[in-house]
Amino acid sequence: xxxxxxxxxxxxxxxxxxxxxxxxxxxxxxxxxxxxxxxxxxxxxxxxxxxxxxxxxxxxxxxxxxxxxxxxxxxxxxxxxxxxxxxxxxxxxxxxxxxxxxxxxxxxxxxxxxxxxxxxxxxxxxxxxxxxxxxxxxxxxxxxxxxxxxxxxxxxxxxxxxxxxxxxxxxxxxxxxxxxxxxxxxxxxxxxxxxxxxxxxxxxxxxxxxx
Ligand SMILES: Cc1cc2nc3c(=O)[nH]c(=O)nc-3n(C[C@H](O)[C@H](O)[C@H](O)COP(=O)(O)O)c2cc1C
Numbered sequence: 001x002x003x004x005x006x007x008x009x010x011x012x013x014x015x016x017x018x019x020x021x022x023x024x025x026x027x028x029x030x031x032x033x034x035x036x037x038x039x040x041x042x043x044x045x046x047x048x049x050x051x052x053x054x055x056x057x058x059x060x061x062x063x064x065x066x067x068x069x070x071x072x073x074x075x076x077x078x079x080x081x082x083x084x085x086x087x088x089x090x091x092x093x094x095x096x097x098x099x100x101x102x103x104x105x106x107x108x109x110x111x112x113x114x115x116x117x118x119x120x121x122x123x124x125x126x127x128x129x130x131x132x133x134x135x136x137x138x139x140x141x142x143x144x145x146x147x148x149x150x151x152x153x154x155x156x157x158x159x160x161x162x163x164x165x166x167x168x169x170x171x172x173x174x175x176x177x178x179x180x181x182x183x184x185x186x187x188x189x190x191x192x193x194x195x196x197x198x199x200x201x202x203x204x205x206x207x208x209x210x211x
Pocket of ligand 1: 013016017044046049052105139140
């Protein structure tokens with residue numbers, strides 16, 4: 001039996017740049033003892049991004065999680081984006097949180113419109129209607145007024161807008177450092193703080209003046 005504090009998390013990967021963010025999130029969630037089950041949905045363009053940015057190509061969707069994390073992904077089940085009748089399409093199926101990482105402006109618009117015409121949009125819609133945590137890791141630049149209005153709309157409906165914007169105050173040395181800090185901040189949003197996350201503890205004023 002799954003302990004009550006073990007979470008079920010949905011990860012949506014849409015066609016925005018930043019496939020490495022999805023990869024890092026999946027790695028951390030697979031390794032996290034507080035997570036019992038992960039449902040992974042990748043949109044058609046999301047698959048294209050995985051091929052383009054990570055050279056991950058497969059016709060067997062079941063292999064995708066293991067290809068992404070580089071080892072056996074025991075907790076992750078891939079669900080076809082066309083299957084709006086999948087388990088997570090119903091509010092009666094217990095899900096704790098959903099992250100769309102990266103989240104394209106297209107998927108954002110579909111969630112904002114509530115059209116639920118594919119599984120990623122329907123699962124997000126279910127999170128909103130059930131009052132569950134939904135984190136959208138939106139990425140584009142610059143944002144148009146339509147993008148910003150869609151963000152406001154979903155935020156007002158309960159979603160967390162977590163733009164894929166890296167931080168630099170933790171003095172990252174590598175792209176991995178940038179990615180890890182961002183993804184850790186995303187996981188905090190669904191109640192899964194990570195030990196490796198840098199936490200700002202204030203700055204000694206005299207040192208700040210020296211630089
Ligand atoms: C290589 C590539 C990179 C893209 N990057 C972005 C992006 O960063 N942000 C975005 O909103 N759309 C981006 N797009 C466009 C979306 O993928 C496109 O609008 C698509 O219809 C979104 O569909 P989806 O949300 O179902 O994945 C990109 C497309 C490609 C092929």
